[in-house]
């Protein structure tokens with residue numbers, strides 16, 4: 001279950017930022033998860049609970065924003081929703097398309113309450 | 116549009132107080148899919164004393180930075196590094212041993228063996244003339260750049276050598292973790308079925324080479340070679356595909372020739 005590894009890294013980033021900001025209460029952590037990363041949002045939230053247990057992030061909420069996949073065609077420049085990693089251009093049928101969105105895995109922001 | 120989640124939800128309009136805050140607890144415990152829209156994004160009001168600290172950091176940033184360091188280490192020594200991935204039992208270790216046997220007369224080879232538990236594969240590699248080191252990931256289902264860095268420092272590979280990393284048998288998790296390798300090789304065997312590239316697309320999408328292994332069994336299993344290749348192409352049109360039998364050695368020459376070419380281009 002690689003969600004746990006990801007959750008631990010998210011907790012690390014949030015702790016570091018909270019420390020830098022001098023706050024002790026993090027109410028939430030916003031993360032972007034691309035649809036194509038293979039990360040299951042429910043498993044990530046569950047894993048985060050495990051990662052945050054007995055730390056000051058214990059009561060922080062992990063808010064997962066799913067980023068839909070978008071592919072683009074190099075020939076007709078059409079942007080479209082791929083079928084997973086199957087990127088066949090609906091305009092010209094080429095298979096040489098690239099994924100431009102859906103691989104994100106970012107901590108966007110944390111919400112903090114001043115102590 | 117909502118800054119943080121990029122959603123186009125306009126239901127929460129009229130609340131433009133401050134920046135979007137995604138953490139406002141709402142009374143409704145709505146479990147439906149677009150839950151975050153109602154619960155966090157909109158309306159964009161701020162709780163007293165609550166503020167949002169923008170971070171915008173890739174979750175894998177630390178791993179990727181260490182991977183870059185690994186790559187620099189390899190490049191400084193003219194080392195070619197391979198990350199071998201694939202499901203349990205697809206034939207990774209057999210393939211690595213064949214590769215070592217084909218090269219070892221002229222080429223120093225080092226192996227990093229990633230396994231959850233035990234050192235069985237390391238013992239197999241140890242019988243060859245390659246130097247091998249074991250990395251146990253315990254409950255972790257993939258290698259990461261940090262564990263590879265530690266292993267590489269201990270191996271201390273010579274200049275102009277080949278470093279082969281056998282990742283943990285898994286078609287899902289290792290795909291996300293850059294180790295600093297030059298080439299990602301995914302091995303899948305004909306006994307796994309020709310649909311695997313579609314079902315485990317991220318792994319095949321991130322690889323540069325795909326080995327279709329166990330071709331000696333093609334007659335015995337309902338595996339359509341052409342379908343497999345088409346599926347691979349659909350998922351990754353850059354993929355270089357080589358079919359072989361690691362057990363019997365047929366098809367290995369194409370792989371070895373390709374490998375030698377990669378090493379030459381790195382070392383010129």
Ligand SMILES: Nc1nc2c(ncn2[C@@H]2O[C@H](COP(=O)(O)OP(=O)(O)OP(=O)(O)O)[C@@H](O)[C@H]2O)c(=O)[nH]1
Nearest residue numbers: 202203204205206207208209284328329360361362
């Ligand atoms: N018939 C046939 N069997 C093979 C071939 N390659 C490997 N095998 C067999 O498949 C089994 C698994 O091979 P390994 O090399 O241990 O596979 P692996 O991917 O390293 O396995 P893990 O490290 O456990 O994930 C062994 O019994 C091998 O002998 C092949 O080309 N043909």
Ligand SMILES: [Mg+2]
Nearest residue numbers: 207208236281
């Ligand atoms: Mg093995």
Ligand SMILES: [Zn+2]
Nearest residue numbers: 073076089092
């Ligand atoms: Zn097109």
